[in-house]
Amino acid sequence: MKILITGASGFIGSFLVEEGLARQMQVWAGMRRTSSRKYLKDSRIRFVELDFGNPDALRAQLERCKREFGGWDYIVHAAGATKCRRPEDFFRTNTQGTVNFVEALRALDMVPRRFVFVSSLSVYGAVREQPVRRPDASSPWVYAPIREDDRPQPNTAYGQSKLRAEHYLQQLPAGFPYVILRPTGVYGPREKDYFLMAKSIRQHVDFLAGYRPQEITFIYVKDLVQAVFRALEADVVGRAFFLSDGGVYGSIRFSELIRQELGRPWVLRIKAPLWFLRAVCRVSGTVNGWLGRTSTLNTDKYHILSQRNWQCDIEPARCELGYVPEYSLERGVRETVAWYCKEGWL
Numbered sequence: 001m002k003i004l005i006t007g008a009s010g011f012i013g014s015f016l017v018e019e020g021l022a023r024q025m026q027v028w029a030g031m032r033r034t035s036s037r038k039y040l041k042d043s044r045i046r047f048v049e050l051d052f053g054n055p056d057a058l059r060a061q062l063e064r065c066k067r068e069f070g071g072w073d074y075i076v077h078a079a080g081a082t083k084c085r086r087p088e089d090f091f092r093t094n095t096q097g098t099v100n101f102v103e104a105l106r107a108l109d110m111v112p113r114r115f116v117f118v119s120s121l122s123v124y125g126a127v128r129e130q131p132v133r134r135p136d137a138s139s140p141w142v143y144a145p146i147r148e149d150d151r152p153q154p155n156t157a158y159g160q161s162k163l164r165a166e167h168y169l170q171q172l173p174a175g176f177p178y179v180i181l182r183p184t185g186v187y188g189p190r191e192k193d194y195f196l197m198a199k200s201i202r203q204h205v206d207f208l209a210g211y212r213p214q215e216i217t218f219i220y221v222k223d224l225v226q227a228v229f230r231a232l233e234a235d236v237v238g239r240a241f242f243l244s245d246g247g248v249y250g251s252i253r254f255s256e257l258i259r260q261e262l263g264r265p266w267v268l269r270i271k272a273p274l275w276f277l278r279a280v281c282r283v284s285g286t287v288n289g290w291l292g293r294t295s296t297l298n299t300d301k302y303h304i305l306s307q308r309n310w311q312c313d314i315e316p317a318r319c320e321l322g323y324v325p326e327y328s329l330e331r332g333v334r335e336t337v338a339w340y341c342k343e344g345w346l
Contacts, residue, residue, distance in 0.1 A: 003232075004028045004072040004112075006050060006101075007079030009035035011190045012118065012221060016076055017045060019225045026275065028065075028072065030079065052079065052097030061103045071110040073234050078118040078161070083294040087157035094161035099168050106176070114177050114232045119166055121217075121242060122159035123185045124152045126307045131213075143215050143309035146239065148316065153340060156300040166240065166304075179231040180240035181224075184310055187332065188221030189339035196296065198258045198337060201267055202346055206255045208271040209305040214251040217244040217251070219312045220332035223325050230321040242312035245325040257330060261337035262346070274306050 003020050007013040008029030020027040021044055029040055030050045040047075048065060051057040065071060081093040098117070105111055127150045131143050154160045169178045187194045200206065227243050252269070259267060272280075282299060317323040327335075340346040 001074065002026045002028070002069070002072045003074040003076065004030050004048070005076045005078060006030035006052075007077075007118075009037065010078065010190070012186060012224060013050045013078045014039035014190065015221050015225050016078060016228060018042075019229060021045070023229070025080070026131060050079075050101070052100050053092060055100045055104065058100055059108065062104050062108055062110060066108055066110055067194060071108075071112070073113050074116075074119065075105075075112045075114075075115045076228055076232070082158060083296070084157070084290065085294055090161035091164065094158070095164040095168070098165040102169070102172070102176070105131065111176060111202060114179065114237070115169075116228055116231045117165065117169060117180045118179055118228070119162045119180050119182045119240070120159060121146070121182050121244075121310065121312055122156055122304070123154050123163040123166060123182060124150060124312075125155040125159055126303075126309070127151065127153050128309050128311075129307070143311055145311040146242070146309070147313045148242070155241045155303045158300055170238075174238070177237040179234075179237060181227055181243055182312070183219050183224050183227075183243040183311060184217040186219055186221055186224055188336050189343075191221070191336070193296065194254075194336070195340060195345060197255060198262070198340055198346060201255060201258050202262055202265065204265055204267055206252070206259075206267045206269045208251055208269065209277050210274045210307055210308070211271065214242070214308045215311055216249050216254065217247065217250060217312060218249070218329055218332070219244050219325070220327035220335075223327050225322045226326065227317065227321065228322055234321045236320050239316075239320065241317040241321060241323075242314050243317055243323070244312055244314055244327060245327060246314060247329055248311050253329065254313065254333070257333040258337060261334055277305060278302050279330070 003025050005013055005016045006016050009031045017027055017040060018028055021042055028046045028048050030048050033049050050061055076096065080091055084090050124146050128144050128146055152163055154163050166180055222245060223245060259265065
């Protein structure tokens, strides 16, 4: 089977490539000419340059692929922007890039057997932020999981751009075989944002946002990869699924596990009010925008950190895709921190 993985040079994409090779598939890594191949060293990988921002160039590139080998059986569209200097850049890459890609595939009669679009839980935003009373009263108030029948209200440019791409796929004619996956926070080896947390803890500082209880969810990268390949194989199209490891965690659980794996260094835990966090993110985003740089702390990041409830309902993925999370948070953090240390990141 022939599979194309876009965004192959990225954190998630590189793991998808490895899984495709492990399954003895013919794997094409779709990426920009300037993208790093650090984690794409296997000689079996076939590389293809795809310019999603230029419809004419993209069509020519795909036409060349069709002439040479006929196209792909499966496509996983994992390419996208998670950090941008300007909000409109998210829409150009995540929304219009997806539209350009799918339109070219349809025009050239290169529609695959299955097209998996890697979206995000961020497309829903803060839709269930009011806690509800637990029936058994063992813990007076809890948040309810975000469900697929909730109305999406993305509060970040990233989430809005992914949602628009989803809407485009959902309005396509019935013959286009898409599946949308909406993972929560993805962590694992090679990931850089959660690495900053580990680095901060190594330097004896842990930062928390806000005073209201926060319930967070995660998914280890290898579980996300498992879900992608189950979506390729399942007899399911035209659906969207939330993905997590099935657990719900308090705001300090992740950092405490990192601290445990680092040998329990002493930590100064700083809990900042949301108004202070908003000011820091706004200033950081503005200054870095002036300097022509992307910033980890920006308005989008503020909305992500301030959201109190990241629970999501993964039962449809379990039932329809056969998705079964294999990595507990403890196991995933252990592997991740070990990799950071082995590679000299920590």
